[in-house]
Amino acid sequence: MFESKSGIFYIAGIGFFVLAFVSNALVPWLMYNDIPEKTVAELINPNLRYQFEDLARRYPEAFEAAYGKPPGGDAEHDVWWNEKCGDALRVGHKIYVGEGCWHCHSQFIRPVSNEEQRWGPVSRSAEYQNELQRPVLFGTRRVGPDLCREGGRRSNDWHAVHFFKPDSLSQESPMPEYPWFFDGSADKPNAKGLAIMTYVQWLGSWQESYPYYEAYVQSALPKPESVEADAEAAEGEEDAAEEGMAEDAEPAVETPAGDAAPADDMPASDTPAAEAAPAAETPAAEGAAPAEATPTEAPK
Amino acid sequence: MATLTIPKTQSVYTHEELVDEKIIKWYFAAALTFLTTSMLAGLLVSLQLIRHNPFAGIELFSPGRWRMVHTNAVAYGFLANGFLGCLHWAIPRLTLQPVLDRRLSWFIFAAWQAVVGATAAGILLGEAQGLEWGETPVWVDPVAQLGLMLVALNFGTPIARMKGPMYVTLWYFMAAFIWTPLTYAMGNFIPEYFVSGTSAGAVGGLFIHDLVGLFVTPLGWGLMYYFVPILIKKPIWSHGLSLVGFWGLAFFYPLQGIHHFLYTPIPMFLQYGAVVSTIAVELVVTTVIINFFGSIWGNWSIVRTNLPVRYFYTGMVFYFLTCLQCSFQVTLTFQKIIHFSDWVVGHAHMVMFGVFSMWIMGMMIYLFPRLLKREWASQSLLEWHFWLSTVGLAVMAGDLILLGLFQGWSWAALEPWDASTEFSVPFWAIRAIAGLAMFGGLIALITNIFKTLKAASANA
Ligand code: HEM
Ligand SMILES: [Fe+2]
Numbered sequence: 001m002f003e004s005k006s007g008i009f010y011i012a013g014i015g016f017f018v019l020a021f022v023s024n025a026l027v028p029w030l031m032y033n034d035i036p037e038k039t040v041a042e043l044i045n046p047n048l049r050y051q052f053e054d055l056a057r058r059y060p061e062a063f064e065a066a067y068g069k070p071p072g073g074d075a076e077h078d079v080w081w082n083e084k085c086g087d088a089l090r091v092g093h094k095i096y097v098g099e100g101c102w103h104c105h106s107q108f109i110r111p112v113s114n115e116e117q118r119w120g121p122v123s124r125s126a127e128y129q130n131e132l133q134r135p136v137l138f139g140t141r142r143v144g145p146d147l148c149r150e151g152g153r154r155s156n157d158w159h160a161v162h163f164f165k166p167d168s169l170s171q172e173s174p175m176p177e178y179p180w181f182f183d184g185s186a187d188k189p190n191a192k193g194l195a196i197m198t199y200v201q202w203l204g205s206w207q208e209s210y211p212y213y214e215a216y217v218q219s220a221l222p223k224p225e226s227v228e229a230d231a232e233a234a235e236g237e238e239d240a241a242e243e244g245m246a247e248d249a250e251p252a253v254e255t256p257a258g259d260a261a262p263a264d265d266m267p268a269s270d271t272p273a274a275e276a277a278p279a280a281e282t283p284a285a286e287g288a289a290p291a292e293a294t295p296t297e298a299p300k
Numbered sequence: 301m302a303t304l305t306i307p308k309t310q311s312v313y314t315h316e317e318l319v320d321e322k323i324i325k326w327y328f329a330a331a332l333t334f335l336t337t338s339m340l341a342g343l344l345v346s347l348q349l350i351r352h353n354p355f356a357g358i359e360l361f362s363p364g365r366w367r368m369v370h371t372n373a374v375a376y377g378f379l380a381n382g383f384l385g386c387l388h389w390a391i392p393r394l395t396l397q398p399v400l401d402r403r404l405s406w407f408i409f410a411a412w413q414a415v416v417g418a419t420a421a422g423i424l425l426g427e428a429q430g431l432e433w434g435e436t437p438v439w440v441d442p443v444a445q446l447g448l449m450l451v452a453l454n455f456g457t458p459i460a461r462m463k464g465p466m467y468v469t470l471w472y473f474m475a476a477f478i479w480t481p482l483t484y485a486m487g488n489f490i491p492e493y494f495v496s497g498t499s500a501g502a503v504g505g506l507f508i509h510d511l512v513g514l515f516v517t518p519l520g521w522g523l524m525y526y527f528v529p530i531l532i533k534k535p536i537w538s539h540g541l542s543l544v545g546f547w548g549l550a551f552f553y554p555l556q557g558i559h560h561f562l563y564t565p566i567p568m569f570l571q572y573g574a575v576v577s578t579i580a581v582e583l584v585v586t587t588v589i590i591n592f593f594g595s596i597w598g599n600w601s602i603v604r605t606n607l608p609v610r611y612f613y614t615g616m617v618f619y620f621l622t623c624l625q626c627s628f629q630v631t632l633t634f635q636k637i638i639h640f641s642d643w644v645v646g647h648a649h650m651v652m653f654g655v656f657s658m659w660i661m662g663m664m665i666y667l668f669p670r671l672l673k674r675e676w677a678s679q680s681l682l683e684w685h686f687w688l689s690t691v692g693l694a695v696m697a698g699d700l701i702l703l704g705l706f707q708g709w710s711w712a713a714l715e716p717w718d719a720s721t722e723f724s725v726p727f728w729a730i731r732a733i734a735g736l737a738m739f740g741g742l743i744a745l746i747t748n749i750f751k752t753l754k755a756a757s758a759n760a
Contacts, residue, residue, distance in 0.1 A: 002547060005466065005474065009474060011550075012551075017482050023555065023570070024502060024556075024574070025502050025503045028499045028566055029495055097429070098428050100364025100365055103367050110563035112636040113708070113711060130496060133500065134492060134495075172721065173718070176362060
């Protein structure tokens with residue numbers, strides 16, 4: 001049996017393959033079968049609509065060229081926006097796949113390695129039960145950060161500038177530039193640009209805690225080079241601390257600092273500013289989290 | 301040459317009737333062409349990472365697209381073509397039966413090159429499918445599926461017609477011919493048309509995994525069981541271990557798909573199952589390695605004198621290292637740190653290049669003189685190829701594996717993202733240089749082939 005043609009054909013070839021398929025694929029398939037798969041139309045939510053309409057306001061000409069003008073009547077109006085938003089999502093998804101964004105960005109938050117703090121709530125199965133996760137875009141590599149909570153974290157114009165030339169916002173970024181999403185300059189996204197921005201803004205827009213800003217505890221250890229590089233900045237903040245503005249400048253130890261305060265921008269904990277900070281246990285989020293980071297003040 | 305389709309009870313076929321030498325040469329030419337393409341693509345992406353992309357901002361050179369060309373050209377263009385070439389040699393000689401039909405062989409050859417070409421073109425035009433290693437655009441999938449089924453038919457026939465006990469190699473081949481079309485169908489059609497979300501992830505994980513484990517691995521090992529005893533002029537050490545190796549692989553390997561997506565929303569008990577069977581298969585693999593090292597034991601000098609054997613055993617050393625690495629990285633403890641990082645990329649290169657490419661190269665180096673009826677033009681170029689490939693790969697893999705650890709720790713420590721890309725740059729630069737060395741090795745091989753060809757035609 002172990003060396004015969006039929007043994008190998010039926011047991012190893014077919015039998016073991018089917019066994020693995022049943023246990024590794026069919027079981028989760030059946031387990032999640034009761035979660036209905038959402039269509040694109042069902043995926044549109046007020047958060048996303050807000051971002052989509054924001055695109056129309058910011059880039060009126062490009063938007064009109066891509067989607068036309070919204071009709072007059074209120075009811076039709078709503079239907080029209082939803083329809084166009086769905087189209088943008090579909091095209092954006094196709095670009096995301098076609099450009100291989102998913103080979104540099106994952107779309108799931110693991111319950112380990114402090115990912116929750118960096119990106120937000122751990123991913124749940126139901127979030128993936130929709131048409132735009134066919135095939136699922138979990139991803140296996142992170143050259144850049146996870147994107148499944150990206151929606152609302154950055155403004156549309158931030159994304160526009162970033163896609164046009166990533167290193168103008170994020171120094172030394174290895175992310176490729178995508179000038180073909182634009183008609184010549186970062187303030188003129190074309191249909192592709194509008195679509196990919198809609199897609200990125202959709203990611204996580206269904207979450208309750210939306211948008212989600214990094215809320216991480218800063219490592220107590222200063223990075224040697226950041227201490228040096230930030231010497232000047234720290235000096236400035238030291239002054240601020242002396243002037244009684246410590247609440248704004250203190251390092252948010254134990255507090256959600258929002259994405260305005262990544263480690264590099266914060267005085268290292270052994271600088272005077274840190275010691276001067278009285279409110280180490282208070283939430284700094286209100287003051288620190290800019291909902292609309294504009295290109296120039298991008299926290300990088 | 302006549303096409304022989306009538307089975308004969310006793311093999312009276314000559315080598316010429318059995319083996320279509322011409323198609324092997326063509327397969328090898330195609331394989332090397334796609335390997336060149338793939339390496340250039342890899343170099344382009346590695347230059348992007350260190351921010352020296354010479355084609356930045358040009359749509360057709362989008363690094364994301366070329367990354368997919370890189371992996372697909374390697375899997376379907378290089379590994380598949382290389383294996384098919386070797387199979388055209390090994391199967392008829394081992395079964396003493398010709399393939400089903402030579403015209404079919406050529407049809408498959410042409411169709412397969414069209415599939416790979418269309419895949420590359422489709423990806424470059426932005427038509428990729430969102431499935432790792434299945435980025436083949438959806439309109440190419442049915443053709444590729446048909447091609448794989450015809451391959452199974454063409455090579456399955458001599459195995460079916462063969463009488464007497466089946467040698468180990470044929471166990472692997474037979475299983476691979478069933479597994480490959482099944483795997484391809486499962487991966488390319490189910491997550492696209494039948495399921496979405498988390499369950500699609502489970503199928504996708506199984507697909508990436510089975511493609512390596514049920515297509516590349518059994519063909520690779522099958523060929524090793526065929527070529528190694530011939531070259532070292534000794535039988536395989538233990539038949540019992542061969543049996544353990546085959547059946548252990550067949551049983552445990554397919555059960556591990558989910559290990560590519562640990563800590564996803566896929567149910568945890570399934571993740572544990574995948575982890576346990578992965579560790580089990582490492583034990584099985586160790587028996588295979590022991591079997592091959594037992595075969596060559598006491599005869600090590602042949603590694604120095606016989607170049608193909610050196611390629612084969614170097615590949616086996618890398619195989620052992622990869623599998624050792626794998627049994628660590630599959631544990632949840634390691635996963636926390638190394639998943640998503642360059643550790644995995646280091647692992648992928650070690651197994652795909654260090655093992656399977658080295659084996660295919662070794663077989664090419666053995667077969668070319670026999671196909672061209674002429675010794676290699678230059679021994680020193682062969683040595684260059686070997687050492688540039690081996691050292692380049694070792695540097696690349698070591699560099700990336702180490703870097704992966706640093707990245708993982710940096711992320712877990714919640715350092716700003718840009719810190720991790722910043723300290724990666726020197727490592728990525730070393731990777732690009734190592735890649736350049738591997739590419740240099742390939743150029744040495746190709747130059748050598750042209751020199752040999754020229755000498756062969758001058759001689760004729
Ligand atoms: C010139 C030599 C090569 C260079 C410079 C190179 C470079 C690269 C780069 C930059 C990536 C993307 C990694 C990332 O996403 O961070 C990659 C991925 C990959 N390469 Fe290569 N490569 C080379 C040769 C090869 C060869 C010969 C093979 C196979 C035989 C191979 C197999 C792979 C695989 C399987 C991946 C996917 C890794 C993953 O997703 O985990 N590469 N390579
Ligand atoms: Fe795997």
